[in-house]
Amino acid sequence: MKTVQSVDHVVIRFAGDSGDGMQIVGSQFTNTTALLGNDLATFPDFPAEIRAPAGTLAGVSGFQLHFASHDIFTPGDAPEAIIAMNPAALKANVADLKKGGLIIANKEKFIDREFEKAGITSNPLEDGSLSDYQVVSVDLARQTKLAVDGLGLSGKETERCKNFYALGMTYWLYSRPMETTERWINAKFKEPYREANLRALRAGFNYAETVELFTSRYEVAPMKQEPGLYRNIMGNQAAALGLVVGASKANVPLFLGSYPITPASDILHYLSGYKAHGVITFQAEDEIAAITSAIGASFGGHLGLTTTSGPGMALKTEAMGLAVMTELPLVIVNIQRGGPSTGLPTKTEQSDLLQAVYGRNGECPIPVIAASTPSDCFEMAVEAVRIAVTYMTPVILLTDGYLANGSEPWRVPNVDNIPAFPVSFHTETAGFKAYSRNPETLARPWVRPGTPGLEHRIGGIEKAEGTGNVSYEPLNHELMVKTRAAKVAGIKVPDVEVHGDPDGLLVVGWGSTFGAIRVAVDMARREGLRVAHAHVRHIHPLPANLLGLLGHYGRVIVPEMNLGQLVKLLREQSLVDCVSIPKVQGQAFKIAEVLTAIRHHQVTEAK
Amino acid sequence: MDAQPRTYAKKDFMSDQIIRWCPGCGDYAILSQAQTVFAELGIPRENFAIVSGIGCSSRFPYYINAYGFHTIHGRAFAVATGLKVTRPELSVWVATGDGDALSIGGNHFIHVLRRNVDLQILLFNNRIYGLTKGQFSPTSEVGKKTKSSPMGSVDHPFTPSALALGADASFVARTVDIFTKDQRDVFRAASDHKGTSFVEILQNCNIFNDGAWDQLTDKTIREERCLFLQHGQPMVFAGGKKGIKLNGLRPAVVELGNGLGPDDCLVHDETDPFLGAIVARLDYPEFPVPMGVLFRKERPTYDTLVNDQVAEAKAGGAPSLQKLLNGGETWTVK
Numbered sequence: 001m002k003t004v005q006s007v008d009h010v011v012i013r014f015a016g017d018s019g020d021g022m023q024i025v026g027s028q029f030t031n032t033t034a035l036l037g038n039d040l041a042t043f044p045d046f047p048a049e050i051r052a053p054a055g056t057l058a059g060v061s062g063f064q065l066h067f068a069s070h071d072i073f074t075p076g077d078a079p080e081a082i083i084a085m086n087p088a089a090l091k092a093n094v095a096d097l098k099k100g101g102l103i104i105a106n107k108e109k110f111i112d113r114e115f116e117k118a119g120i121t122s123n124p125l126e127d128g129s130l131s132d133y134q135v136v137s138v139d140l141a142r143q144t145k146l147a148v149d150g151l152g153l154s155g156k157e158t159e160r161c162k163n164f165y166a167l168g169m170t171y172w173l174y175s176r177p178m179e180t181t182e183r184w185i186n187a188k189f190k191e192p193y194r195e196a197n198l199r200a201l202r203a204g205f206n207y208a209e210t211v212e213l214f215t216s217r218y219e220v221a222p223m224k225q226e227p228g229l230y231r232n233i234m235g236n237q238a239a240a241l242g243l244v245v246g247a248s249k250a251n252v253p254l255f256l257g258s259y260p261i262t263p264a265s266d267i268l269h270y271l272s273g274y275k276a277h278g279v280i281t282f283q284a285e286d287e288i289a290a291i292t293s294a295i296g297a298s299f300g301g302h303l304g305l306t307t308t309s310g311p312g313m314a315l316k317t318e319a320m321g322l323a324v325m326t327e328l329p330l331v332i333v334n335i336q337r338g339g340p341s342t343g344l345p346t347k348t349e350q351s352d353l354l355q356a357v358y359g360r361n362g363e364c365p366i367p368v369i370a371a372s373t374p375s376d377c378f379e380m381a382v383e384a385v386r387i388a389v390t391y392m393t394p395v396i397l398l399t400d401g402y403l404a405n406g407s408e409p410w411r412v413p414n415v416d417n418i419p420a421f422p423v424s425f426h427t428e429t430a431g432f433k434a435y436s437r438n439p440e441t442l443a444r445p446w447v448r449p450g451t452p453g454l455e456h457r458i459g460g461i462e463k464a465e466g467t468g469n470v471s472y473e474p475l476n477h478e479l480m481v482k483t484r485a486a487k488v489a490g491i492k493v494p495d496v497e498v499h500g501d502p503d504g505l506l507v508v509g510w511g512s513t514f515g516a517i518r519v520a521v522d523m524a525r526r527e528g529l530r531v532a533h534a535h536v537r538h539i540h541p542l543p544a545n546l547l548g549l550l551g552h553y554g555r556v557i558v559p560e561m562n563l564g565q566l567v568k569l570l571r572e573q574s575l576v577d578c579v580s581i582p583k584v585q586g587q588a589f590k591i592a593e594v595l596t597a598i599r600h601h602q603v604t605e606a607k
Numbered sequence: 608m609d610a611q612p613r614t615y616a617k618k619d620f621m622s623d624q625i626i627r628w629c630p631g632c633g634d635y636a637i638l639s640q641a642q643t644v645f646a647e648l649g650i651p652r653e654n655f656a657i658v659s660g661i662g663c664s665s666r667f668p669y670y671i672n673a674y675g676f677h678t679i680h681g682r683a684f685a686v687a688t689g690l691k692v693t694r695p696e697l698s699v700w701v702a703t704g705d706g707d708a709l710s711i712g713g714n715h716f717i718h719v720l721r722r723n724v725d726l727q728i729l730l731f732n733n734r735i736y737g738l739t740k741g742q743f744s745p746t747s748e749v750g751k752k753t754k755s756s757p758m759g760s761v762d763h764p765f766t767p768s769a770l771a772l773g774a775d776a777s778f779v780a781r782t783v784d785i786f787t788k789d790q791r792d793v794f795r796a797a798s799d800h801k802g803t804s805f806v807e808i809l810q811n812c813n814i815f816n817d818g819a820w821d822q823l824t825d826k827t828i829r830e831e832r833c834l835f836l837q838h839g840q841p842m843v844f845a846g847g848k849k850g851i852k853l854n855g856l857r858p859a860v861v862e863l864g865n866g867l868g869p870d871d872c873l874v875h876d877e878t879d880p881f882l883g884a885i886v887a888r889l890d891y892p893e894f895p896v897p898m899g900v901l902f903r904k905e906r907p908t909y910d911t912l913v914n915d916q917v918a919e920a921k922a923g924g925a926p927s928l929q930k931l932l933n934g935g936e937t938w939t940v941k
Contacts, residue, residue: 276920
């Protein structure tokens with residue numbers, strides 16, 4: 001009789017070749033776990049190469065999942081279990097495993113030929129190097145072959161089912177039902193692959209139950225969630241939905257111009273499937289055509305949108321200036337990745353912040369906002385649309401690879417409860433001036449071509465105040481530069497909320513560092529340190545209360561996945577000696593890293 | 608309800624902006640023909656949108672009383688694509704130059720043509736960078752001495768019509784700034800064509816490249832050196848004294864008379880892409896330069912295809928945004 005241990009949270013990681021189906025297995029485990037009512041956070045980690053040579057370190061693809069019976073904020077620092085499909089996957093991941101953690105190893109791949117590919121000299125399953133861990137080695141290939149016997153699958157096809165066998169084992173180990181994945185397999189595969197994958201999944205489950213491999217199995221109770229309808233959501237998915245909802249709340253149709261780039265492409269994929277909602281997607285010939293087509297659409301009275309990452313953002317900068325000059329609404333979503341140049345296409349980073357705020361020719365102010373969790377990508381996408389159409393301005397929404405591909409449960413909002421901000425196009429001919437301004441927002445009128453009597457010309461050359469005619473007048477230029485700056489500076493943004501102690505050390509973060517900072521701050525407070533967390537979602541302009549807070553706390557640290565970019569803005573605007581906590585490894589902060597920084601910079605009470 | 612006049616005079620398309628092209632610039636003649644034709648087309652003025660890039664030619668929208676967008680260098684095609692796809696009812700015209708369209712905008716140029724977005728492209732080809740004060744352009748001849756090529760340009764030039772056909776353009780025409788009647792005919796044909804209409808206008812920059820086209824367009828020699836194409840008619844020029852004949856796959860100039868008549872000449876079929884490839888390659892001095900519509904064959908336009916898909920997706924009735932948010936797998940917490 002095996003014991004069942006109740007635990008309040010688990011971190012597991014699936015790792016294998018990029019062709020081993022680890023991302024599928026990870027997302028299946030995620031969906032099953034979400035439906036069970038656990039809180040969860042995921043972190044897929046894959047190589048830039050689609051199929052790097054099998055068995056090599058370069059080809060290792062991973063999927064980490066943290067699930068719990070309580071609120072969690074990160075995919076977890078260190079896994080308790082690793083499912084390693086080959087020696088390279090073990091080698092690349094074992095250092096992260098908790099002492100005493102579980103390794104499920106695919107035995108058939110632990111042979112000399114594979115060791116050579118992975119750069120290992122001896123068999124880790126036998127040489128004692130894993131003595132700190134609990135190792136279960138299973139011959140997945142042979143077991144899978146037995147399970148699908150008689151279905152007429154080739155050797156290669158049989159091999160492809162083994163990820164489901166491994167998934168079945170983990171379902172048993174963590175007391176997960178198979179129904180969600182069975183449903184998915186039924187919908188996704190044709191015979192005989194449907195039957196083969198189902199058999200592999202169930203065989204893995206039964207094998208784990210029958211064979212004396214595991215000393216115990218685990219269960220993680222559902223967490224107490226606020227009542228409502230929930231789903232699991234990834235950041236890019238949330239952003240796509242937010243953009244559709246935002247356009248609907250603005251009552252203008254959405255046009256996306258985009259060029260495929262990792263990790264932003266999924267937004268293009270999602271939106272191209274939403275044609276029934278009136279969304280037009282244009283897969284452009286390059287990044288520049290992507291943004292300029294969106295500007296053309298905005299000129300035409302649609303909401304222009306462009307999505308990109310890293311180097312694509314650099315290519316769009318001239319066109320952003322055009323949108324600033326012509327004061328057309330435009331949403332630019334940058335899914336940040338490791339840079340510069342091609343950098344680390346599949347890894348995460350926050351190093352485009354200063355580029356977003358400053359990186360254009362001329363005095364070229366653009367509001368910048370940032371999402372902090374996968375589901376926050378939805379809210380911030382709606383917010384980006386709101387700012388764009390209310391103030392007639394391009395808006396940059398920053399997310400990153402970690403948010404884009406990470407997932408979490410999301411209490412689905414009721415669409416009707418999201419406030420609307422409908423656009424009214426200007427149609428009045430009397431006294432029309434293309435660059436007259438709304439006294440409150442400083443927005444100029446938005447006129448759709450086709451409106452009789454309002455024919456006018458706009459362009460990238462400096463505009464005369466009011467008429468919008470070409471003007472080279474020195475004082476007019478200065479006036480317009482200042483007006484554009486004032487318009488962006490005057491955007492009303494909500495105050496930043498403070499979590500934690502009313503004095504002591506303030507940890508200021510932005511973007512995807514939210515989870516790691518929030519957990520580290522709470523842990524530090526449990527240790528008795530006085531510390532608080534403020535997470536900035538509006539970066540340009542900053543929330544009105546933030547500078548006061550910086551002065552009030554006096555001691556401020558700013559963890560960022562860059563060499564210190566937000567910290568520069570904060571120091572410049574507040575003159576408070578904020579301290580940068582940089583990390584630039586293409587990896588998210590671990591909670592422990594933030595906690596160490598908090599301990600180091602804590603305010604020692606005067607006794 | 609609609610009180611807007613539907614008949615226009617040329618002056619209705621003249622804006623209140625002071626025209627800042629150099630006196631004597633070929634652009635004036637092009638602007639004048641465009642305004643004349645726009646007034647005749649029967650399209651409400653508010654439905655015209657003129658989009659341009661950067662360069663002397665790209666100041667064009669400011670001088671036309673319609674909706675206009677002076678964008679950034681080389682990108683007018685992409686801006687116009689976004690506009691036309693979202694607003695297919697508009698008549699969208701792109702004004703561009705040899706540098707704007709073929710150098711910095713080269714990528715957008717070929718892609719707008721292959722997609723066949725329903726736009727009219729007017730390419731003002733003066734074989735020079737004018738606004739930046741005289742550097743060689745992608746259509747400048749080899750050996751051209753300019754500020755940036757003091758020993759003569761070593762760049763091989765594009766033939767815009769051949770490039771356009773290579774990109775599967777559905778309408779390719781050529782005209783000259785000073786051939787005002789031909790120009791208006793070509794503009795009308797371009798407007799009538801459903802798809803991307805590419806019009807190359809040989810234009811004189813009297814400051815930095817004066818007389819660039821004189822060897823073709825001067826009154827005394829134009830009959831000899833231009834081939835005025837007519838669909839279904841034999842390719843005859845020089846007042847009927849010469850014609851183009853095909854020897855195998857190669858065209859040749861033949862003297863007519865002595866038993867050779869127009870019936871022996873190549874007949875222009877503007878719908879034939881193989882013939883189009885030959886016509887687009889005819890160039891001075893070996894051949895007369897073809898004028899008029901070189902190629903025209905309609906195929907589905909990009910803006911129509913995109914909007915058809917949206918309409919098809921919408922055919923099932925208005926979908927629920929809430930359902931979209933809920934997605935596939937959900938669970939309820941009570």
